[in-house]
Amino acid sequence: MARNKYDIDETLQSEFSFEQLKRLYSYIKPHRKDMIFTIILMVISSALSMFTPRILMTIMDDYIPNKNIRGIVTISLLLLLFNLIIVVFLRMKIHITTRLGQNIIHQIRSDIFNHLQELPFSYYDDRPHGKIQVRVVNYVNSLSDLLSNGIVNTITDLFSLFFIVAFMLSINIRLSLICLLGLPVLMALIFIIKKKQRVAWQISSNKSSNLNAYIAESINGIRVTQSFVREQENIKIFNSLSNNYSKAWMNAVRLNFLLWPAIDNISTLTTAAVYTLGVAWIDNQIPGITIGVLIAFTGYIGRFWAPINTLASFYNSLLTAISYLERIMETIDEPVLVKDMEGAAAMPPIKGTVEFKDVCFSYEDGIRILNKVSFKANQGESFAIVGPTGAGKTTIINLISRFYNLDSGEILIDGIDISKATIKSLRKQMGVMLQDSFIFSGTIMDNIRYGNMEATDEQVMTAAKTVCAHDFIMGLENGYYTEVNERGSRLSAGQRQLISFARALLADPKILILDEATSSIDTETEILLQEGLSKLLVGRTSFIIAHRLSTIKNSSCILYVDGGSIQEMGNHEELMKLKGNYHDLFVSQYEFLNESTK
Structure with a gap:
């Protein structure tokens, strides 16, 4: 990942391998029963829909010439039943796949966040935080459609293709071969552009990451920006990064869109060939070619290229997802350099x-x-x-x-x-107050209790009194239950330090570490704080x-x-x-x- 720069593209440490797709499957595996059930529903729906052209062929060649009204009504009711079943199954599929996809997305995002909790300070020291955040939110979200619908639709469409080809071959082999002639051309096109697509989406994700990093940095530094009247310069940088992202995204999408026109053109050409040759063969009274056969076959041609189009869309989605999946897995694979060594034992009570x-x-x-x-x-x-x-x-x-x-x-x-x-x-046995007095969004009570989640309200107040924070807290509108914003923007620098100090003391540590604990406190408060500290430091080792x-x-x-x-x-x-x-x-x-x- 790029080091401390929003205008430097990220570089992947390793090339993509299919092992990453296997790891993605490990997230899908716990939900395979729901997925298999959904696939069965869609396969049944697909099989039922395949009967429509065949039934129309029967009506055209048999029932209408024989004026079989009863047969037409019966078969129409059968088609209506099939369509009702398809609608019900489709509704069930949407409900299941949406839930399934979001559960998988939640698990992936949870694994990244959990891993980020374990990574050492060094990981955050030399990486733009916006580039970390974009992996947890945007990149994982980009997998949502693939996991919710893409996999189920792809498997279903593969079965649909099998049914379609089977029905086509059962009707007429000649016309089937004409339709299938377009597939080699399409496969050649996919092979040519696949590498370009993956690279294009990698570049797009890089530019998105850069933009997100700069936005995060600008929001964190907005006070400095306005103090030094840097708004216009920042807007120029933002526009430049945004334009770079827009160009990269458009280039990637342009490559994606190459497949759909190609499929439409190939579909149109094969359909035209089927009509032309079919009509000619009917005129020449070629055995096995009738009006009903031609109508049924043209119905199957449309159904044949629809799943091909869906498969091409899935292929595009997969290439897009791969560019994000690589970065997601890279984050999860980031080594935890500071971790328990093998055979590490719990630290006994510290003296x-x-x-x-x-x-x-x-x-x-x-x-x-x-x-x-x-x-x-x-x-x-x-x-x-x-x-x-x-x-x-x-x-x-x-x-x-x-x-x-x-x-x-x-x-x-x-x-x-x-x-x-x-x-x-x-x-757990140390009290640490670092130089950056970070305040979380929530109440002051919750912020102090962060040092010891089992502490009572009275213990929280005692810690606050020790560091001389009690009086200013009680002066706020809701006292200890006053809501504060992220980073404590409603509080002064000195007040934030006192709250952070109380948080460290509440842990009742045997070792107390204070980094510039009084740098933002006025002289009068500092004198009071020193009195409290002199009592607190008795029996504790402090740095x-x-x-x-x-x-x-x-x-x-x-x-x-x-x-x-x-x-x-x-x-x-x-x-x-x-x-x-x-x-x-x-x-x-x-x-x-x-x-x-x-």
């Missing part, structure tokens, strides 16, 4: 000792972010991590929760290598990243990280005496704050 041993890590090959980082945080200690932007501070705390795999080294919690513990049992150095002065240990390694380590007093990087950073920040208050 809180955390140790890094020569930890090396890189997001990309050859670009080392952490280089042989080693330190030990004992139970109940608070470790602050400071340093310049891009030094690796957030990476360190992400590795504690095992959001990424190490290149080398070990991370031990209570002496246990976390790579040998199950991820769920590890993360705190903070640019405001005043908030971490009382930490048990401060790590100054730069260039992927720990440059200085000690408490505030020890590092100030060193007069090194931490000292310079603290003094410069202190002087800046003094200047800003003058």
